[in-house]
Amino acid sequence: MRVITGTARGRKLETLDGLDVRPTTEIVKEAVFSMIHFRLPASNVADIFAGSGQMGIEAISRGAKKATFVDQSRASIEIVRRNLASTGLAGQANVVMDGAESFLERTREKFDFIFLDPPYNRGYGMKLLPLLGQALAPGGLVLFEHSRDEVLPEEIGGLKRVKEYRYGKTLITTYTHIDPQQDD
DSSP: OBOOSSTTTTOBOOOOOSTTOOOOOHHHHHHHHHHHTTTOTTOEEEEETOTTOHHHHHHHHTTOSEEEEEESOHHHHHHHHHHHHHHTOGGGEEEEESOHHHHHHHOOOOEEEEEEOOOTTSSHHHHHHHHHHHHEEEEEEEEEEEETTSOOOSEETTEEEEEEEEETTEEEEEEEESSTTOOO
């Protein structure tokens, strides 16, 4: 796994080993960043279920001003910190050891992009999507990576589905505010 482009281009990233770890493939990562590359510069992003931190690191490398990395695993948080140090991007990062639900309930920060890649088929969509609206900046976008077997709603918690993208067994479902001017 490596950073695809930007200031940290080509840098290798560490990842955890094990059956519970499922890093985003480079094909999916490239597709996600192709969707948002014109809106990415100077944005504030969140990488929830960060794992290795590859999505947030890629965002900073491509011009995001800041990324917040959230994971409840101490081992993942250590990997994120090492990857940020090795890419030289730690100064633009906030690393938070917390569960996704707890973080989203408490944060007052607004994010232009929220990357969400929870373990597949465990109901995280229905649990977390209602909380994402309050953390999403007006005009922002949620990019939710999930199994194609997991069906997500058209609208939920003030969010509406924009589009679904299929990459083999993986779907990326994008959401934005129902009312783009919403400022809650």
